[in-house]
Every structure is written in structure tokens, then in C-alpha cells.
Amino acid sequence: MRKRILSLLLALTLALSAGVFGVIPALAADSCVSVKADAVTTGEVVAGSLLEIKLSDVFEDTDGHTLTYTLTNAAQFSVQTKVKDGSLYVSEKDPGTYEPKVKATCSDGKELTATFTITVKEAPHGLDAQYNYDETPAKKVTVYVTISNDGVPIRGRDGTVLCHKAITVPYFDLGRxxxxxxxxxxxxxxxxxxxxxxxxxxxxxxxxxxxxxxxxFIGLPEEQCCKGAYPRDALASFKLGEDVCYMDETPAYTADSFAALTITGSPTSLYMANFWGHDENLMYYRNHCFPYMSPGWGSTSDYIVLSDGDTWDVAMFTNWSFWSSGGAFTCFDKDAYNARPGMEMTISSQAYGTTFEGSDFYPFSNLDVFLYNDKWEQIEQYKEAADGKSTFSFTAPTEEGTYYLVGMDPNRTIPKDDSGGTNYAKIAPATAILNVAADAELERPFQSISVNGTKLNAKNISYEGIVTLGSEDNEEFKNVYEEIPKYHVIVPEGTESVDITYNEGVDIYHADATAYGYETDLAVDVVSSATIRSVTLKNSYKANSDGTQTVTTPVTRYIRNADGTAMAVTLESSSTNNFRPVALFTFEYAKADTKPDVIYGDVNGDGIINSTDAAIVYRSVNGRYTLTDSQKLSADVNGDGAVNSTDAALIYRYTNGKMSKFPAES
Structure with missing residues (x-):
């Protein structure tokens, strides 16, 4: 039995899975339309996967009439369960038993309805990376975006190369x-x-x-974006009428037939019939893998909440068979690499498939890998797809700077294999940033820093370069330790100690629960050298079952002073590593945020305070509009903690020039 994906967009969010059918006796019919004696009307399918039953294998017409089919109880199912092109397709996200009813009608008007019994089984949960949705508020996030066509990153209308591009996207009201x-x-x-x-x-x-x-795509200035300039209908009618270009500035396709964005589908099943002046033949992955809403059931863009550091890959293709002929979204084993000039590096490439079978990353060798500088000039080719290697080595550039690794389909830009094979573009590119600096942070020796059991956010931990440390011993026996990494950590006010969990294999000098280290005085700037003295951290060391090690480290003594000077602390390694310091730490207490980041009066968030904002407040007071939490903050212009008609009146007065400042701003 044939199985296929009903639509190639993630908006339909389908994964392939074999269906299991059963045979039931023929259903009686008094007309020319009947159910075949050996018809298959029962089956099994995994949640989120697609089961296809050819209705010509179920129904027959003894008089040879043409049959048409209707799913009579379609309202009971998801939009992916449907009758189309002579087949019944079943795809549901929730396990259970489903009974679609299909009516066959002959060209003479005779009809017969058959009930199918389909068991939807629970799907595997999937990888953590397919979920990990942070639902806490965020005014903005920075993600890394690659948009490609036929395996090659493209440029925006202004010439920006959309390859591993850092994009800071704000939160705004979709109502705009x-x-x-x-x-x-x-x-x-x-x-x-x-x-x-x-x-x-x-x-x-x-x-x-x-x-x-x-x-x-449209080309608005930054300050005009996200203000609602191109609402849904405008996006659906906007046609660029120009070439969309590859990163090398050659034309990829002409965006004159399809709109900027055409949205159909329901919430959590958003479907893009057009995107970027291209048709619907595309897919998008977050963090290089197929995002899930629930086991076996994919997420669409309206459901996927973003976090800092996420990657977002959109891959558009010409060939409609890209997904079924070895298509893949590829990546390197890291999204960012740090290197010292001329350093030898070894990295690997991997992929997540487009048919979702296996549902995990796997080594992937079929890539040509190139190095580009920050002007997107090709510097070197590090690897050819023909070598068959997913792990490869190279020498980092000797000149400091920002570089990009891009792995591309060897059949990139090829829409069709004239020999009838599958040698056409079907692979989304792998991308990563390579930072080359003399003091670049190499492998971080620790995994996390926690306060009272809660891990600190990554933004609270800063790498501040490398230092050279010397011991207090006399000159004859003095040890000098070079290239010791230095970190600065922001902790909550009053924190007395933190728990630093070090990687497995990091050599920490300890005796039972006592850890040994050093401390040193640091100048205002990032020092090039300093003298260390020994410290003992009693009852601080713990070996964890996963091979990591956690050391409780004091904070108060090592808080950075107002003038920038500080005392720093580090653990030391054992004698096998010559008692070398592991990593220096200084600390700082977080400054309290005493005032919310809010623009009073700008209720709709368009950057303008006018009568529209006052009208929104009046509508909310009358129960015709529900304000979001951030809108409530902006609307409470008198600062009394409530939003009512008084606030609306004050906004009107401000708009009419009768006041220059809201009471809440005083």
C-alpha cells in the first residue's frame, strides 16, 4: 500500500508511517454502488502520521458509473483527515479510535456510505529539541536565520545575505x-x-x-517594521516583481507570480500557500529539526515560541519530490565555533531528514563545505561531498575576524535530473559562525552556575578573555600559567555562594569534599598577568553520577568593586597538570529593575500616542476588548494600578496637547 505526505509544508505537519489495514465483509447495497467483498475499511496509524486508503479499492459500481466521494462527518476530524483525489487520508494528533464515514455517489445519483474504523496509536515523544518552548514573556529574542532556495542561501531585497543571520525580533500584537x-x-x-x-x-x-x-522581502526600513504596515491582506497581494538572488548575487527565481505571504489554515495548523514570492514547496525547521506540538504532530509558526540562540531554517525548492528523495536539513555539530589564529579544528556535519523516519540526527557527508569572510567572500573550500566524510579537519584562518562555514548540496540550484534520477537540489544548507581571535574562548570548562538550585541564565555569565597567572613562590620555583580563561558572573543581590558544575574530565584538585584553588587581585581592565595565592574551599566538592563535578564557590569576597577592580577566585588542577588554574571568576550583584520598560499611553505599541490608544482603553472598559498584560501597563497612565475611563480621558488630553506628561511618569 502506498503512503505519501499530503502536503510538503510543515503547516500540514505530517510524518510518514506505515498503516495497517483489516478486511471486513462487503456491505449490502440495493443499487449499483457497493462495497467490494475484500474491501479494507479498518486500519492503524501512528499519531501525526498519514494513512491513505484508495477508495477505488473499497467501492465499486456494477454498471460502470463514475464514482465521486464525500467525507460526510469531516467536522469531527482534523483538516488533514479528508477525501481528496479518490483517496481517504487519515491523520490525527490524538490517539484513539476514529470512524470517518465516506459516501460514494455514482454519476446516476445512486449512493452508499461506508464507515471506516481507524485506530490512531501513540507516537514516540521525540527529542527535547523538538519542544523546549519557553512561554515566559519576552520583549524580543535574537535568533539565527537562514533562508535558502534549491540548497543555497539567498539575499534580501537590500542585499543582506540571509545565512546564519542574527535577527532580533520584537514581540508585537498580531492584531496589527x-x-x-x-x-x-x-x-x-x-x-x-x-x-x-x-x-x-x-x-x-x-x-x-x-x-x-x-x-x-518588501524592504521597509527597520524602524517601520512590525508596526502593521503590511497586514494580512496586503501581504497576500504584494508581489515583488523582481528577482530573488542567491548569496552570490545570481538570480534564484523571479518573485512575480506569488505573494509575499498567503496564510490559510487554522490556529496551530497555519499553512503558507505563498512565502517570499515562492510557492508552497518549502519546509521550515527550528534548531535544525522538525518541531513538535505533541508526539508525532508538528508545530506551525504560530505555535513555535522563540528563545535567544534558536536557529530557524527555511528551505524552498523547485522539485516537488525533494522531501522523498533523500531530502534533509543539515547542520554542523555546533552553531558557533571559536578558534585561535591558525588553530587546527575538527568538526562534523549531520542531518535531520524530511520524511521524519528515524526522528533523530544522523551523520551526513553529502555536503560541499566552504569558508566565507564577514563580507561573504568565499575564502576556501574545506570539504567536498564526494569524499564521503561527515567529520573533517581544517586550519583556522591566521587573520582574526568573523567567518562563516556553509555546507551546501552538491546538486545545489539544480531543479531537475534530466537522466530521471534524484540528482537535484533537496538539501537545506548547514551554517555556523567561526570567530577567530587571539583570546577566543575555547572549550568552556564548566556546564552551569547555579544559585540555590536555579541555573543562571547564559546572559549572566560573561567570558572576559585570558590572563597569565604567576604563583607567589620565589623566583627559582615560580610557576607561570598562561591563557587562563576569565569569567564574570552576575548573581542576585545577597548571594553568598554559587554552585559551579564542571565538565566531566576537568581535573580539579581536591581531597574528599575539600577543593583547592587560588585567588588574585585584578586591575580595572582585563589584566594580562597577575599573582595568585592559595585558598582552601572546605565542604565544597561533590562528584556527580554523570561524571561532572560541582564545587560550591564563595561569592561575597569576590564581588567586583565599583571602580572595576576585583579579587578573583579559581580552582586548581592536580599535580598531573602542574596545579594549573582552571578558570578565574569574579562576581557582581544584579541591579534591581525599579521601573518597568513601558511607554505610557502607547497602548497598541505602534510607537505613537493618539486617539486610537484612548479608543482601545474605552473598548476594554466596556468589555469589547481584552488588554494584554503589557497593554495594561501602558494604559494605566495615572498609575493607580487600574485601567478605567479616567486613563482613556487622560490619553485624549495628552493627544490634544492639554498635558505633556502622564501622572504615572511623575
């Missing part, structure tokens, strides 16, 4: 774009259906798309 039906709400444990009607005020993939289209 007439897309309020696609608000993101909360879920249980970050997956599955929505459990409330409280908007998650955090950028989603849909926010990202709206920003990218306005900024790099």
Missing part, C-alpha cells in the same frame, strides 16, 4: 496584521493544546516571518 486568531496561548508543560486564553507575550515563528518579510 489582522492575525489575532493566531495568538499563542499557554500549554501544559510546553506542549499539546492550549489550556487558557491568556496570550503568551513572546515572539513566535509568525512574528519572525512578519518581520523578515517587511524588512528583507
Amino acid at each position: 496584521y489582522n492575525l489575532s486568531e493566531y495568538y499563542r496561548y499557554h500549554t501544559e508543560n510546553g506542549e499539546g493544546k492550549y489550556i487558557d486564553e491568556n496570550i503568551v507575550e513572546r515572539p513566535t515563528g509568525l512574528h519572525l516571518y512578519l518581520y523578515l518579510l517587511e524588512r528583507y
Whole structure:
């Protein structure tokens, strides 16, 4: 039995899986339409996968009439369960038993309805990377975006190369774009259906798309983006009428037939019929893998909330068979590498497939790998696909700077194999940034830093270069330790100690629970050298079952002074490593945020305070509009903690020039 993906967009979010059918006796019919004696009307399928039953194998017409088919109870199922092109397709996200009813009608008007019994089994949960949705509020996030066509990254209308491009996307009200039906709400444990009607005020993939289209496809200035300039209908009618170019500035396709963005589908099943002036033959992955809403059931852009550091890959193709002929989204084993000039490096390439079978990353060798500088000039080719290697080595550039690694399909830009084979573009590129600096951070010796059991956010831990440390011993026996990494950590006010968990294999000198280290005085700037003295950290060391080691480290003594000077602390390694310091730490107490980041009066967030904002407040007071949490902060212009008609009146007065400052700003 044939199985295939019903649509290639993730918006339909289907994964392939074999269906299992059963045979039931023929159903009686008094007309020319009947069910075949050996018809298959039962089956099994995994949640999120697609089962196809050819209806010509089920129904027959003894008079030879043409049959048409209708799913009579379609309202009971997802939009992916349907009758199309003479087949019944079944795809549901929730396990259970489903009974689609199909009516066959002959050209003479006779009809017969058969009931199918389909068991949907639970799907594997999938990788953590396929979920990991942070539903806490965020005003903006920075993600790394690559948009490609036929295996090659493209340029935006302004010439920006959209390859591993850092994009800071703000949160804004989707209502500005007439897309309020696609608000993101909360879920249980970050997956599955929505459990409330409280908007998650955090950028989603849909926010990202709206920003990218306005900024790099339409070409709006940065300050005009995300203000609602091109709402849903305008995006659906906007046609660029120009060539979209590859990163080397050669034409990829002409965007004159398809719109900037055409959205169909329902919330959590958003479908893009057009995107970037291209047709629907595309896929998009977050963090290089197929994102899930629930086991076996993919996420669409309106559901996927973004976090700092996420990658977002959009791959458009000409050949409609790309997904079934070895298609893949590829990546390197890291998204960012640091290197010292001329350093030898070894990296690996891997992939996540487009048919979702296996549902995990696997080594991938079929890439040509190139090095580009920050002007997107090709510097070197590090690897050819023909070598068959997924792991390769190279020498980092000798000149400091920012570089990019890009692995591309050996059949890139080829839409069709004239020999009838599959040698056409079907692989999304692998991308990574390579930072080359004399003091670049190499492998970080620790995994995390925690306060009272809670891990600090990565933004609270800063790498500040390397230092040379010397011991206090006399000159004859003095040890000098070069290239010791230095870190600065921001902790909550009053923190007395932190738990630093070091990587497995890091050599920490200890005796039972006592760890040994050094401390040193540091000048205002990042020092080139300093003298160390020994310290003993009693009852601080713990060996963990996974091979890591956690050391409780004092904070108060090592808080950075107001003038920038500080005392720093480091553990020491054992005698086998010549008692070498592991990593220096200084600390700082976080400054309290005493005032919310809010623009009073700008309720709709368009950067302008006018009568529209006052009208929104009046509508909310009258129960015709529900304000988000951030809108409530902006609307409470008198600062009394409530939003009412008084606030609306004050906004009107401000708009009419009768006041220059709101009471809440005093």
C-alpha cells in the first residue's frame, strides 16, 4: 500500500508511517454502488502520521458509473483527515479510535456510505529539541536565520545575505496584521493544546516571518517594521516583481507570480500557500529539526515560541519530490565555533531528514563545505561531498575576524535530473559562525552556575578573555600559567555562594569534599598577568553520577568593586597538570529593575500616542476588548494600578496637547 505526505509544508505537519489495514465483509447495497467483498475499511496509524486508503479499492459500481466521494462527518476530524483525489487520508494528533464515514455517489445519483474504523496509536515523544518552548514573556529574542532556495542561501531585497543571520525580533500584537486568531496561548508543560486564553507575550515563528518579510522581502526600513504596515491582506497581494538572488548575487527565481505571504489554515495548523514570492514547496525547521506540538504532530509558526540562540531554517525548492528523495536539513555539530589564529579544528556535519523516519540526527557527508569572510567572500573550500566524510579537519584562518562555514548540496540550484534520477537540489544548507581571535574562548570548562538550585541564565555569565597567572613562590620555583580563561558572573543581590558544575574530565584538585584553588587581585581592565595565592574551599566538592563535578564557590569576597577592580577566585588542577588554574571568576550583584520598560499611553505599541490608544482603553472598559498584560501597563497612565475611563480621558488630553506628561511618569 502506498503512503505519501499530503502536503510538503510543515503547516500540514505530517510524518510518514506505515498503516495497517483489516478486511471486513462487503456491505449490502440495493443499487449499483457497493462495497467490494475484500474491501479494507479498518486500519492503524501512528499519531501525526498519514494513512491513505484508495477508495477505488473499497467501492465499486456494477454498471460502470463514475464514482465521486464525500467525507460526510469531516467536522469531527482534523483538516488533514479528508477525501481528496479518490483517496481517504487519515491523520490525527490524538490517539484513539476514529470512524470517518465516506459516501460514494455514482454519476446516476445512486449512493452508499461506508464507515471506516481507524485506530490512531501513540507516537514516540521525540527529542527535547523538538519542544523546549519557553512561554515566559519576552520583549524580543535574537535568533539565527537562514533562508535558502534549491540548497543555497539567498539575499534580501537590500542585499543582506540571509545565512546564519542574527535577527532580533520584537514581540508585537498580531492584531496589527489582522492575525489575532493566531495568538499563542499557554500549554501544559510546553506542549499539546492550549489550556487558557491568556496570550503568551513572546515572539513566535509568525512574528519572525512578519518581520523578515517587511524588512528583507518588501524592504521597509527597520524602524517601520512590525508596526502593521503590511497586514494580512496586503501581504497576500504584494508581489515583488523582481528577482530573488542567491548569496552570490545570481538570480534564484523571479518573485512575480506569488505573494509575499498567503496564510490559510487554522490556529496551530497555519499553512503558507505563498512565502517570499515562492510557492508552497518549502519546509521550515527550528534548531535544525522538525518541531513538535505533541508526539508525532508538528508545530506551525504560530505555535513555535522563540528563545535567544534558536536557529530557524527555511528551505524552498523547485522539485516537488525533494522531501522523498533523500531530502534533509543539515547542520554542523555546533552553531558557533571559536578558534585561535591558525588553530587546527575538527568538526562534523549531520542531518535531520524530511520524511521524519528515524526522528533523530544522523551523520551526513553529502555536503560541499566552504569558508566565507564577514563580507561573504568565499575564502576556501574545506570539504567536498564526494569524499564521503561527515567529520573533517581544517586550519583556522591566521587573520582574526568573523567567518562563516556553509555546507551546501552538491546538486545545489539544480531543479531537475534530466537522466530521471534524484540528482537535484533537496538539501537545506548547514551554517555556523567561526570567530577567530587571539583570546577566543575555547572549550568552556564548566556546564552551569547555579544559585540555590536555579541555573543562571547564559546572559549572566560573561567570558572576559585570558590572563597569565604567576604563583607567589620565589623566583627559582615560580610557576607561570598562561591563557587562563576569565569569567564574570552576575548573581542576585545577597548571594553568598554559587554552585559551579564542571565538565566531566576537568581535573580539579581536591581531597574528599575539600577543593583547592587560588585567588588574585585584578586591575580595572582585563589584566594580562597577575599573582595568585592559595585558598582552601572546605565542604565544597561533590562528584556527580554523570561524571561532572560541582564545587560550591564563595561569592561575597569576590564581588567586583565599583571602580572595576576585583579579587578573583579559581580552582586548581592536580599535580598531573602542574596545579594549573582552571578558570578565574569574579562576581557582581544584579541591579534591581525599579521601573518597568513601558511607554505610557502607547497602548497598541505602534510607537505613537493618539486617539486610537484612548479608543482601545474605552473598548476594554466596556468589555469589547481584552488588554494584554503589557497593554495594561501602558494604559494605566495615572498609575493607580487600574485601567478605567479616567486613563482613556487622560490619553485624549495628552493627544490634544492639554498635558505633556502622564501622572504615572511623575
